[in-house]
Amino acid sequence: MNKVPFLDLSALHSGLEDEFTEVFRGSMRNAQFIGGPLVEQFETEFAHLCGCRHAVGVGSGTDALRFALIACGITEGDMVITVPNTFIATSEAISQAGAIPVFVDVDERTSAISVDRLREYLETHCCIDEISGTTFNKITHKPVRAVIPVHLYGQVADMDPIMELARRYKLIVIEDACQAHGAEYFSQKNQTWMRAGSIGQAAAFSFYPGKNLGAFGEAGAVTTNDEKVARAIATLRDHGQISKYIHDIEGYNGRLDALQAGILLVKLSHLTKWNEMRRQCAKRYNTLLEKVSGVGLPHEPIWARSVYHLYVIHVDDRNALQKFLDDKGIGTGLHYPVPLHLQKAYSSHGYKEGSFPVSERLCSHLLSLPMFPGLNEQQQDLVVNAIQEYMLESERSGGGHHSKTSPWD
Numbered sequence: 381m382n383k384v385p386f387l388d389l390s391a392l393h394s395g396l397e398d399e400f401t402e403v404f405r406g407s408m409r410n411a412q413f414i415g416g417p418l419v420e421q422f423e424t425e426f427a428h429l430c431g432c433r434h435a436v437g438v439g440s441g442t443d444a445l446r447f448a449l450i451a452c453g454i455t456e457g458d459m460v461i462t463v464p465n466t467f468i469a470t471s472e473a474i475s476q477a478g479a480i481p482v483f484v485d486v487d488e489r490t491s492a493i494s495v496d497r498l499r500e501y502l503e504t505h506c507c508i509d510e511i512s513g514t515t516f517n518k519i520t521h522k523p524v525r526a527v528i529p530v531h532l533y534g535q536v537a538d539m540d541p542i543m544e545l546a547r548r549y550k551l552i553v554i555e556d557a558c559q560a561h562g563a564e565y566f567s568q569k570n571q572t573w574m575r576a577g578s579i580g581q582a583a584a585f586s587f588y589p590g591k592n593l594g595a596f597g598e599a600g601a602v603t604t605n606d607e608k609v610a611r612a613i614a615t616l617r618d619h620g621q622i623s624k625y626i627h628d629i630e631g632y633n634g635r636l637d638a639l640q641a642g643i644l645l646v647k648l649s650h651l652t653k654w655n656e657m658r659r660q661c662a663k664r665y666n667t668l669l670e671k672v673s674g675v676g677l678p679h680e681p682i683w684a685r686s687v688y689h690l691y692v693i694h695v696d697d698r699n700a701l702q703k704f705l706d707d708k709g710i711g712t713g714l715h716y717p718v719p720l721h722l723q724k725a726y727s728s729h730g731y732k733e734g735s736f737p738v739s740e741r742l743c744s745h746l747l748s749l750p751m752f753p754g755l756n757e758q759q760q761d762l763v764v765n766a767i768q769e770y771m772l773e774s775e776r777s778g779g780g781h782h783s784k785t786s787p788w789d
């Protein structure tokens with residue numbers, strides 16, 4: 381048993397046991413396992429949390445991304461832009477919708493899509509057809525139809541300039557908010573804080589158990605302010621049915637179970653408090669780690685209120701530090717160790733080492749520390765003291781990392 385686990389869900393869940401049991405008992409008695417009032421109530425309350433008109437429950441975050449793309453009109457042969465440092469589900473969903481994923485590099489401070497690289501891709505690799513207004517890739521001559529910014533680690537990407545570029549190039553914006561339930565972005569344009577999932581045409585959320593809002597299995601949702609998109613997703617998730625055994629299109633088996641919706645409803649009422657606890661843990665990590673030489677801290681711009689799904693530091697000799705912490709019973713994670721453009725799955729896409737230098741550098745330097753609501757001060761002290769011990773030892777033996785603050789500074 382780890383002294384400090386990377387993630388501890390049991391502590392969160394133990395106080396809610398009676399409410400969870402009530403959900404199981406209710407579902408067993410009314411035998412309404414698919415759809416029904418629990419799913420509808422969860423959709424209403426989750427849409428409200430996201431500051432959005434509609435939420436449609438689906439089977440997973442991957443379903444949510446795929447259905448959002450299809451419902452927004454992405455089709456065979458379209459090109460869709462995203463980043464290489466994300467979970468593969470982002471680009472899988474693009475391919476599963478029949479489109480081609482195109483990567484642009486990320487910002488080294490936020491790890492989210494770089495607005496400069498996105499602009500550069502659109503300005504240098506694309507042209508706008510004067511008659512249709514569609515953006516085309518100059519080499520493939522395929523339409524570039526959408527962009528998926530990923531709100532990685534619980535922090536919203538810089539959406540104002542992304543939405544402005546999307547307007548200019550007629551791109552659909554689908555937010556990958558799978559790690560960002562309740563995260564906020566200050567929009568200069570709208571002069572207000574906006575919730576993740578309420579900014580683009582649609583957004584995908586995952587309720588995979590380890591997420592800030594996690595089910596007891598697979599689950600996801602799409603949020604949107606567009607009623608037509610919401611209706612299309614409700615049809616797609618249910619085999620294209622518009623009524624019992626009447627299929628306007630071929631769809632998918634991608635529904636949200638009533639049991640999962642019931643569990644999520646119980647947990648949703650605690651989400652804001654849990655997110656605040658994560659923010660407090662992050663603040664304390666920042667204060668303690670600021671004094672440790674060789675550790676780059678997460679960057680939260682003034683326009684972001686992160687919900688710290690993950691607390692990710694940057695260090696030069698990441699693998700050695702991870703092993704050192706593991707030996708001391710401290711759990712850590714890598715999100716993600718290999719950028720998508722260098723995965724075998726995309727070896728036919730023509731990318732090579734050096735194609736996205738920032739993503740590549742991040743992948744080899746990042747380390748996710750224990751982070752969950754309920755992580756206590758004693759556990760945080762153990763983590764920080766162990767990192768400090770490692771840094772001092774390594775300095776003494778003349779190895780590694782000697783930058784005073786961030787490896788990027």
Ligand SMILES: Cc1ncc(COP(=O)(O)O)c(C=O)c1O
Binds near residue numbers: 440443530558585587
């Ligand atoms: C950024 C991101 N996108 C997509 C997904 C896919 O979600 P799911 O695992 O629920 O299909 C995840 C979750 O693992 C994720 O972290």
